[in-house]
Amino acid sequence: MTSSPSSPSSAGVFCYGGVEVVNRVQLPFMPTPDRASPVTADYYRAGGAALNVAIALAAWGVHATLAGNLLGEDAYADLIESELERHPLIDTRWLARHEEVRTPFTRIFVLPDRERYAMRYGHAETRWLPLTGAMLAGTHFFSVEIASGEAAVAAATLARTHGRTVFTTDVIPEHPLIPLSDYLITSATYLRRAQIDDHLPDLAAEVQARGGGVLIVTNGSDPIQVFDPRQGLRTFPSFSLPPVDRTGAGDIFKAGCLFGWAQQWELEQTLRFAAAAAALWIAQPTPLKQAPLLPQIEALLAERAPRVVVAAVELSAEERACPLCQQIVPAPLFEKHWDMEDGVIQALRRAYPGWRRADGACPQCVHQHRAIADRLHQPAMPLLVEGHPIYGKSDLFVLPTAVRLRANPHYTGRGVTLCFLDSGFYPHPDLIQPHNRIVEMVDATTDAILTAADFREPRPVSWHGMMTSVAAAGNGALSNGLYAGIASEARVVLVKISDARGRVRERDITRGLRWLLENHRRYAIDVVNISVGGDRSGLNRNSIIDGLVRRLVEEGVVVVAASGNAGQSDLYPPASAPEAITVGGIDDRNVLDPAHRRMYGSNWGRMAGGGLKPEVTAPSIWLAAPVLPGTHIAEQNLLLDRLWQAEDEELPALLASTYQILKAPASLLNHSLREQRLWIRDKLVANKFVTPYYQHVDGTSFAAPIVSSVAAQMLEANRSLSVAAVKGLIVATAAPLPHEPVERQGHGVITPGRAVAAALRLRHGALGDAPLSPHFDGDAVHFIYYDDRAAQVAVVGDFNGWNGAALPLHADHPGRWQAAMPSPPPGRYHYKFLIDGDRWVDDPENADKEPDGYGGFNAVLEVDDRR
Template sequence: MNETTAVTCPLCGDEVHKLIYRFHLESERLVIDKIKEQFPEWTKNDGICSRCLDYYHTELLMQQRMLPEIGPFFPVKSPDDFIILPSALRIDTDVRFTGKGVTICFIDSGFYLHDDLIKTSNRIKKIIDITHPDRTEDFFNTPHPSAWHGTMTSVVCAGDGYCSNGLYKGIAPDAELVLIKVQDDNNQITTDSICKALQWVVENHLIHNIKIVNLSVGADENISYHESGIDQLAEQLIKVGINIVAAAGNDTQVMIKPPANAPNVISIGGVDDANDLTAVPFSYHSSFGTTVDGLYKPELVANAIWIAAPILPRTYEAEEAATLHYALQLSDKELMQFWPDVQKNILFPENGNEKMSVTYCRQLLAKRLMQTKFFSKHYMHVDGTSFAAPLVSGVIAQLLQAKPELDPLNIRRLLFSTAKRLPDVPVVKQGYGYIRPRRALLKILNREVVMKKHASPFINRPKRMIEFHIQNSCAHQISLAGSFNYWAQDVLLMEPCANGSWKIEIPIPPQGTYTYKFLIDDKMWVEDVENPVREPDGFNGWNSVLNV
């Protein structure tokens, strides 16, 4: 994948990879009006970066008294002036499960041996540059520009919070890691590099006991998963028991691409919780919709903004963050004495003829803190499905710690069946819903997980039968209904089996495409979460699709 050419946001002036041009006129009219108050010449065709869009959303919430301003620097609801809520707290994980004994492989732009991964205990089993396999571990002791993204994703998932005294732990802080760099020296991430990285995992997963692969990078091409080398390797890994998690992307106008488009890869979209534990998550501008093959993606959504991630050490940004937070703690007299040194390390705009008073200096510091997102000297808050995916990878590590024999089929069933459908997010944007780690773990702890050899529906051609099954330990009756029986209810009654399993076999219908659902206790319709092929049912839910 070629690195996207940087563009300049017309509002904040920052260089970003892309601008947002598509607005939901009804829900975002107030945002557009607010922008035009401050920038009268701006139009929707000029675009806006995601950071500015989030800023104006938050400003409106504050004006409407829906979101109070806590602290003088970040207009977000936080328990302290400089605190972004820890990700594990926001997605409500069970801290007893830390991914211990589970190995996660990150395929990303590059990496740095960050203290949150190695200082307390070095949990990196292997780190390689797939574009230069001869490079040693010493290469990753230097903070190369390519290291930013991969260092952030791996720490978001599996950091132990060393630089924050444990506050910003990842979801799986005891997991072990294999890190594969795929960005070359020309700053490109190519399909060939990603394929080489996945092939390396195929050949070495048993040596390192890899159980999860996280991909917050992907290909550029819109092609069928049948024709994609990335997708074929991902599906091959899934067949041998490795869970593949991929970011869906951050553009609502583009189609989801490899590897997130593959049928059994868990594609992760994003939501925004406004950094507020009491808020109901709402839409984030993540990619969604049908793939070239007609599959609906993503399957799940997780938090994709206000995510605490490390600032790459020994960089200009790290020096600026340290200077900002040091300057903010100074008295007025000390600040003015120290100001010439502050200006050397912080990128302030030209002040023209503005008098450098203490008040003005503190205003500059506050504004720069907002622009950089450096909420501490070691961490900044980031956004994108690149960081939602590692949250889900961390949750899978927790599930595997609780029940190591879980395979990808049963991991999918656990996550999809326990996800929460969000009321104000279109079903095509959220898939099965918002991830709920505790609910999934509770199913394991209550021994409600039954290992299955094959997914539903299973077509048994020698017997000319199709087997459907579902897991529900609370139901009194479950029936199967679909277009193959004209959606007749209480006709195809399923047989209860051990441990809350239900199944039914029906003759293979004539060749064609059919939709179906399960009806639980004559009142609740649910889709077949084991079937990756689905379509919207017209009621903000899904019909499962059977192709014969």
């Protein structure tokens, strides 16, 4: 029997276990006896596993009875009772208070890297309420956790005696709760922390041998594993989980399982509901976490629910029929519909009212409705600032760097090491997750230079270097890859050079460069990025810094320097170094059309020998960069994101619980909804909000890392390139701004795709003298692509129905793929390269591109009558 989540069962659940108050304190670093730590955020909430499960069930319409440890006659118990008063479906008759008891309290210190330290008060002397059979009246299921100890065993024994189905949280094979449990729910994280063998068949066999029931193991976004004594091992899909605070998610998952069994659902439906509920819980900011509502869960389930599509012809396991046009496409291409842009989804729903998000669409239909979406686009939310390049858009979207410059996605700096000299750094998740790519952290703030330095404590000086390093080499871990740098797989060396007061002077830059001269071979450093400047002009002097840059270049290290932001004809070292690649700035207005590009207020100058600086320019404004974890703005942005999307009926309560952290005036709570939303809007703008983890930044400090990352791409593509060749190709392939002075822009805007294409063709490059892709030769169109890791490559596009078998490429040399086809009739055709049947990229050498409806680009082949 199945039913909708909107029709809850009357079957009650008895929730027995811990009830406490939890205080979560977020700190930049752990305090010590001789050093206090400031507090970033400080939250109190009613908690405990039993309470969390009961509140979730009550929110979904299930009657729950709550009991466990006794509460004291104190303010903590008052807080718990106040929270429970909001949930009339929870029976609290057995939640007793006693004047000799202290309400359990847990203080959790959370550091920016999510490392946690817990201090527990009142738990050792906890008193537990003994259960009687009469208390179980009206319930069918019994929830308990191992952490409740002997009291849990006694309670579960009574529950089993009275025929209740027992659900236990977490697994210790020898624990006496095991044989009393019909279902055991745990996580891979718990098993690792408890040093329990997480090889599921062995663990399940041991649990079963001791009389335990069905074992359910979650593992974040990975599939849920279930071992049923009767049916063996089965796996079920989970939901994608953001890398943020997951505290309490296990309780919500358990509540979801209990809810499903109360509805008499099949196991698959139950686990899908539980996983969706947990995913929605995790996505909420810490102080605003609450059990997701049934409509929210239903919406997520509907979005991801599969639907069987009956095709007019028989399909193989590797084929799918588009439900809209019935075109047969390879399964991997069809499955890319999960990446469709919101605008395309809305356009499809408008055109096909019966279509659902989970039904999907083929690339041809997505492409067609991408154009419709642009015409139909209606802001989902009010604009923050009319006409603003970011806040004048309803989605606050900032173009990723690789997208705005159409970088070649195949080259990501693999095997290349970038070094950054800056005021300070922080090992941001975009650099260390899932693998730590920081080769070395160096503290060169004094002459006693320290390697293996610890930059985990976020400080004011950490901002700048964290942003520049992530801008070049971050992998977008906190944005699902969206705001990855162009060299997202490069290794990095971080050299802090600020003085004790956080300033960077010429002597500090000199100290860092000297360390580099002595150590660049040790760390195999290929490119050095310097987004700081000296004390005075370097145009008419031979500074020590310029000399050190010259020596680094002579030893084979590419040096990239920011030109500065004063908007004047003057350059400070190292921007004044002739051998450096000096980078100026442009303002592209956060749009893809190059016609909107104009100069940013960056510095320029003519060198004594007549050469112009900067050599090239790159975007310097409206760029996404990470917010420094562990700071007030990091905490505020999480809350602002939730508040901005809140419904009118929930906004006042959410604002009341967060206004102090947001530093809002208390009087705002008495203002109208419109005035509250205006204040939130202004705070978003003031915080330069892009997403909860990124903000927009400006300055040539962030243009230089773009050029550094392109240099890393070039070196990955062709390791034989000299420093002079890297600089020469970057300059030669730049795109001049036609209406801007040459002396301010140098050779123009860097074009990563052309620079890499040139690198592949120079000095024993993999593509030799091959023409750029695509090229016309008489009556044929030739495509060329280089990928030494691909096993097969094909061209898919409008001209062949996106059929992965229609136009395969053939490798005439290792990694060099080519194909030709008869020239199609005149028109504009979108296409991509399909790699190994499931990964696709637009043609990186074709500068003519258009959005593809999936958040990326299609290359465009234009055929006219003259061909």
